[in-house]
Amino acid sequence: METDSGYSSTAELQKQGEKLSHALRISAYVFSTGLLIFTALANSVSWFTQSITLGNFWQSTWLEFYEYMEGDEWSIFLIGAALVPALAFWGFNGILLVADITGKPTFITRYRIQLGKNDPVDKKKLWKAIYTALGNQFFVSFPMLVPMFYVMQWWDNTFSKELPTFQWFLVELSIFTVVEEILFYYTHRLGHHPVLYKHIHKKHHEWTAPIGVVSIYAHPIEHIVSNTLPVMTGPMLMGSHIVSVAAWFSIALVTTSISHCGYHLPLLPSPEFHDFHHLKFNQCYGVLGVLDFLHGTDRMFRQTKAFERHKVLLGLTPLSESIPEPPKKEE
């Protein structure tokens, strides 16, 4: 615990005020941008669906698929909860792996966050990461889908012939994200307890400069508790439709790959926050950063250049060039 006796000084108060207003500005920015994108998407989707002669495009595609599968719930579940997310994960990571191994295309590698690292990536370490990621998917995530299937069947909505509305899907996505943030933050922080760290979480931290597949390079226990359960819990609580589950699992896997990929690419969410966690270990435990702000576990991060770079890159100039690290002091 800290003793902040200087809190009453004007300078300190001002600093606190600035910090709070900064955080509020970020939240306002995130929420307003999110709202704008969601509204725009919702409008275009309803326009799109209404302008199709058959009525609802997604609805009819889903019905066609459902009939093609003869309503076999287990097969539909396997495709939606395992196959589609796995293809999204490996499709996205396939591109990243080419960049990591060959250093090309430079359109990707010029956006490297930790300059000089993984250039090129250590092959032996890379294969170990790929095998572990595959092992975690086949022998941990996959078996966990069996109990999830029965929970979803109990809800009686997951395989409904009627799809949820796009608006409801967005509400669900927000709830899944909040559930994930809470469960991931606390289980991850627990993983940094010295005893648990030594036996479990240390494996994930072998990569101080992570790459995409490292997102699921972890001890099996960590993969159950911190990676899979926080993502599975939301849909299980909400009794979501399998199409929503497929979309959410894919989004979750691709975003965690982005936050580990080591490249701060244009228009994608910023990976600086979690990259900094791999660099410093005791900062930035969460996904969104809200709980880190509340618990003060991002204090050091907020004083770094990485924090200044922690935004969506809207131009083409790499942020490592526009906001470079200060030259290292002689020690």
Ligand SMILES: [Zn+2]
């Ligand atoms: Zn990580």
Ligand SMILES: [Zn+2]
């Ligand atoms: Zn960690």
